[in-house]
Amino acid sequence: xxxxSVSMPKLLIISGPTATGKTALAIKLAKKFNGxxxxxxxxxxxxxxxxxxxxxxxxxxxIHLIDIIKPSEAFSVAxxxxxxxxxxxxxxxxxxxxxxxGGSGQYINAIINPQETFSIKPNNFLRFFLNKFSLKTLQFTxxxxxxxxxxxxxxxxxxxxxxxxxxxxxKLYSSKIKTTLSPHYQFLHxxxxxxNQVLFSKINQRVKNRLDSGLFTEIKNLLKKYRWxxxxxxxxxxxxxxxxxxxxxxxxxxxxxxxxxxxxKTYLRxxxxxxxxxxxxxYPTNLMALVAKWYNSS
RNA sequence: AGGCCCAUAGUGAAAUGGCAUCACAGAGGUCUCCAAAACCUUUAUUUGAGGUUCGAAUCCUCAUGGGCCUG
Numbered sequence: 001x002x003x004x005s006v007s008m009p010k011l012l013i014i015s016g017p018t019a020t021g022k023t024a025l026a027i028k029l030a031k032k033f034n035g036x037x038x039x040x041x042x043x044x045x046x047x048x049x050x051x052x053x054x055x056x057x058x059x060x061x062x063i064h065l066i067d068i069i070k071p072s073e074a075f076s077v078a079x080x081x082x083x084x085x086x087x088x089x090x091x092x093x094x095x096x097x098x099x100x101x102g103g104s105g106q107y108i109n110a111i112i113n114p115q116e117t118f119s120i121k122p123n124n125f126l127r128f129f130l131n132k133f134s135l136k137t138l139q140f141t142x143x144x145x146x147x148x149x150x151x152x153x154x155x156x157x158x159x160x161x162x163x164x165x166x167x168x169x170x171k172l173y174s175s176k177i178k179t180t181l182s183p184h185y186q187f188l189h190x191x192x193x194x195x196n197q198v199l200f201s202k203i204n205q206r207v208k209n210r211l212d213s214g215l216f217t218e219i220k221n222l223l224k225k226y227r228w229x230x231x232x233x234x235x236x237x238x239x240x241x242x243x244x245x246x247x248x249x250x251x252x253x254x255x256x257x258x259x260x261x262x263x264x265k266t267y268l269r270x271x272x273x274x275x276x277x278x279x280x281x282x283y284p285t286n287l288m289a290l291v292a293k294w295y296n297s298s
Numbered sequence: 299a300g301g302c303c304c305a306u307a308g309u310g311a312a313a314u315g316g317c318a319u320c321a322c323a324g325a326g327g328u329c330u331c332c333a334a335a336a337c338c339u340u341u342a343u344u345u346g347a348g349g350u351u352c353g354a355a356u357c358c359u360c361a362u363g364g365g366c367c368u369g
Binding site: 018041042043052053074075076077078079080081103104105106107109110113114115116117118119120121122127154155156157158159160161162163165166169170196231234235236237238239252255256257258259260262263264266267270 | 327328329330331337338
């Protein structure tokens with residue numbers, strides 16, 4: 001009892017780009033190791049985005065953090081981070097294994113490496129104005145406020161309005177930073193991967209399936225209650241169809257999915273997971289063995 | 299058979315005879331509260347062979363491939 005409360009909670013993480021079969025794998029693991037799933041997916045958070053996001057509703061396994069907000073509401077990494085902590089704790093208290101599963105690398109990062117800048121909330125009033133600034137003006141503003149940070153920006157960030165605005169926001173409200181005790185987990189991070197060639201052909205197949213499953217009907221129903229400008233509809237498989245349900249928009253969707261998969265791979269690489277190549281027929285066996293070893297270790 | 303038009307990156311398009319440019323795709327990357335977002339980098343000796351010219355994607359000849367018109 002005592003030793004149990006002292007040891008760090010175990011957390012299993014399954015990540016990977018879209019179309020690698022993360023959820024199916026996570027469900028298998030949950031059954032085998034008495035687990036509950038926590039989605040790490042920035043879009044499956046939304047209610048009603050089912051077909052386009054490839055949302056699964058497994059029958060015998062509990063999955064947390066899907067369908068929790070309306071498409072009209074904004075959501076962020078920091079909110080996600082705050083929601084996940086208590087869920088992991090309660091799963092653990094029930095003697096079960098929490099399994100974080102998803103492809104939003106930033107969400108996973110927020111759990112294994114929470115930041116104190118999360119305590120600086122977005123200021124919509126400030127953002128409203130900053131969003132009207134030109135890139136040059138934003139650069140000048142940050143340079144004036146916080147020369148050190150400005151100077152440390154790389155070529156990619158210095159041209160990125162989103163990032164500049166956030167840096168300005170952090171600087172202006174830096175007095176509000178609260179140092180929170182970040183919970184530590186004994187985590188095992190496994191990531192499924194495949195070559196772009198393999199991924200892209202799986203994606204292409206999924207696109208067809210989603211169209212056949214009635215994606216367009218889902219979108220039309222969503223539009224009865226929500227607008228294109230709502231945050232939830234700024235999502236792959238939805239946003240491409242703003243201008244109509246036609247072939248060229250489908251083509252655009254496919255390439256957006258390809259680009260997204262590439263960005264996911266790039267981001268996940270930063271987190272240094274243990275990789276499993278899904279085209280390797282031995283991968284499920286190897287993966288199960290690794291998880292079992294970790295699960296049974298103290 | 300005769301006549302006319304076209305050929306530029308994987309695709310679609312630019313370039314008064316003067317540094318081959320752009321979009322999209324492809325590849326690589328950035329990221330710590332908008333992230334399925336936003337942003338950065340990168341990809342050709344202009345169908346082929348000759349010719350004119352200081353200089354050719356651009357003008358001329360032939361070849362090849364494609365399109366149109368006439369019989």
